[in-house]
Amino acid sequence: METLTMRLNDEEVALEIMPDxxxxxxxxxxxxxxxxxxxxxxxxxxxxxxxxxxxxxxSCLIPxxxxxGREVYTVEGLASGGNLHPLQKSFIEHGAVQCGxxxxxMLMSAKALLDRNPHPTEDxxxxxxxxxxCRCTGYVKIVEAIKAASxx
Amino acid sequence: xxxxxxIVPASLEEALRILTEYExxxxxxxxxxxxxxxxxxxxxxxxxxxxxxxxxxxxxxxxQGGVIRIGAGxxxxxxxxxxxxxxxxxxxAEGAAAVGSPQIRYMGTVGGNIVNAQPAADTAIPLLALxxxxxxxxxxxxxxxxxxxxxxxxxxxxxDASAEILVALxxxxxxxxxxxxxxxxxxxxxxxxxxxxxxxVVNLSxxxxxxxDVRLAVGPVALTPFRARKAEEALRGMPVDRxxxxxxxxxxxxxxxxxxxxxxxxxxxxxxxxxxxxRRALERAVASAQS
Numbered sequence: 404m405e406t407l408t409m410r411l412n413d414e415e416v417a418l419e420i421m422p423d424x425x426x427x428x429x430x431x432x433x434x435x436x437x438x439x440x441x442x443x444x445x446x447x448x449x450x451x452x453x454x455x456x457x458x459x460x461x462s463c464l465i466p467x468x469x470x471x472g473r474e475v476y477t478v479e480g481l482a483s484g485g486n487l488h489p490l491q492k493s494f495i496e497h498g499a500v501q502c503g504x505x506x507x508x509m510l511m512s513a514k515a516l517l518d519r520n521p522h523p524t525e526d527x528x529x530x531x532x533x534x535x536x537c538r539c540t541g542y543v544k545i546v547e548a549i550k551a552a553s554x555x
Numbered sequence: 556x557x558x559x560x561x562i563v564p565a566s567l568e569e570a571l572r573i574l575t576e577y578e579x580x581x582x583x584x585x586x587x588x589x590x591x592x593x594x595x596x597x598x599x600x601x602x603x604x605x606x607x608x609x610x611x612x613x614x615x616x617x618x619q620g621g622v623i624r625i626g627a628g629x630x631x632x633x634x635x636x637x638x639x640x641x642x643x644x645x646x647x648a649e650g651a652a653a654v655g656s657p658q659i660r661y662m663g664t665v666g667g668n669i670v671n672a673q674p675a676a677d678t679a680i681p682l683l684a685l686x687x688x689x690x691x692x693x694x695x696x697x698x699x700x701x702x703x704x705x706x707x708x709x710x711x712x713x714x715d716a717s718a719e720i721l722v723a724l725x726x727x728x729x730x731x732x733x734x735x736x737x738x739x740x741x742x743x744x745x746x747x748x749x750x751x752x753x754x755x756v757v758n759l760s761x762x763x764x765x766x767x768d769v770r771l772a773v774g775p776v777a778l779t780p781f782r783a784r785k786a787e788e789a790l791r792g793m794p795v796d797r798x799x800x801x802x803x804x805x806x807x808x809x810x811x812x813x814x815x816x817x818x819x820x821x822x823x824x825x826x827x828x829x830x831x832x833x834r835r836a837l838e839r840a841v842a843s844a845q846s
Contacts, residue, residue: 405561423557425591445592447746449658458632458661464591465662466584468561469606512657533745534656 409470412480420467427451427462430477438478438507442536449535452508453477459515459534478507481514490514490552497548501539509535513549522553557594560603567612567692567720573605574718575694581605583716585613585628586662588655589671601717612722613666616640623728627666627689627721631678632657634665643728645843646681646735646754646836653677653739656746666721669705672712674781675752675774681737683780684754684772685726693719706779732759732767734843738836740828749775750819753832755840759795763845766790766799771833775819776811783807783833795841804830804837 407429408417420429430436430453439462442450446461453462454476455469481488490513493499500506509532516523516531523531528549529542537545560581564570574581581603584590593599607613613628616637623644625634634640635652654660654668654677668678669689679702687702691714702724705713714721729735735756741747751773758768769790771783786807793799813825820828 421556422559422561444595446588446655446659449656452658455661459658460662461588461658464588466558466561466587466591466604466606468563469587469608471563531657534658536746 405468407467407471409472410474412476422468424467425463426453426465426467426470426475429467430462430475436477436479440504440507442504447536448505449508449512449532450505452511452535454511454515457515457518459512461534476511476514478510481510488514490517490549493548493552494545497544497551499540499544499548505535505537505539509537509545513552516549517553523549525550528553558601558604561606562603563606563609567607567610567722570605570607570610570720571692571694573603574720577603577717579717581717583607583670583720585664585667586630586659587667588659588663589667607720608664613664613720618643618728621728621730622725625665625724627669627723628664629666631655631660631663631665631668634678635660643730644681644685644726644735645729646684646737646756646840647678649737650677650681650739650752650754653737653749653752665724669702669724670712670714670716670721672706672708672710673775674706674709674777674779675749676780677737677739677749677752679780680752680772680774681735681754682724682726683782684735684756684770685729686756686770687724687726689714689721690723690725691719692722697722703779703782708778709775729756729844732761732763732844733757734759734840734845736836736839736843738832738839740832748818751775751813751825751828751832753829753836755833755836757837757840757844759841759844764794766793766795769803769837771807771837773807773811773829773833776813776825776829781811783810785810786833800834800837804833807833 440450446464451463582601584604613626631651631654640648756770789803808829815822
């Protein structure tokens, strides 16, 4: 077992993990943060997207020990003080959630985009979510929701 | 277990020491975007992973007196965003921007893209056209190799990731009458392997009228990234006009000889597309050199 220390959703966290644990499994199975989903397991769909030092990454491919001493954000970190993040509100208002499985990953990619580019064009939004596959919605509402959240 | 030990060394020396200690049972990991899926599927076995992604020696994009040095640990996202590379190695910035998805680009590195040894890798094709040289470090010392010498066949690199570390890539910066461009053909614009990748570097005469030098790289059309050297020779000294270009591109698709592939398309289609992609990249490289 190894000790992993990281800053997770603004809190210092330390836990014992297997050396070959992947970040998605540590988040879901050990920390109970099941907002992050695993779909393809090989970094090809984006469902498992979290932020590592502010950058969107596919957590199913990340050895958990790579996060040693670093900052991780999951979808659970978006809401604060009982209030949904503007992106979350916008997704709901714009009908951008159907089965919801791609949604946490979409939200994290969107958050990373708005953090570095507060007023993206539609093309920039599409580029930012180009690593997040959705089987339900056809993407239109998701793009609209992100655009709307960016104007606030 | 996929691996028994995961070490993040504080220095290059420590990384090499660990590799030596493990006698072939350890392996370098950078972003892990190719390696971790392979380990999950048990296509590879290792005892120990040595994470080089934070080593200072593998970072940085610098113009050192007209030679650009890129650390092997630099991510595709950094390469795509680099103003220096967009201007002086456009084909490479464009290739890096085409890798996988934003998430993969934030993690994956140019070094890993090369050591994974795929013949169409989005940064390898431009680096081949740019005439890149690799710097590789082991406990035995440092060596420098031309990029094309690092490939054996798909998935097999001459860089032994259990004993050596690819540290940097170097190539001449393109300025003056030189330009480059990258072109990609794939089923989708993201998360899609290339049907064909092409990169072109041109060096024009001072009056923009003649090709002084051209490099045409394309993949996957062989076991390794491929340069259409006969087509390059056919363009050298020729005027920058449609006829010369068309003749050279016909030579290129003959020498490239792409084969039929269930994922990448028929031989006929790919032969035709070799010409189309090279022409598009050539036109943009010429425009860039002329401006």
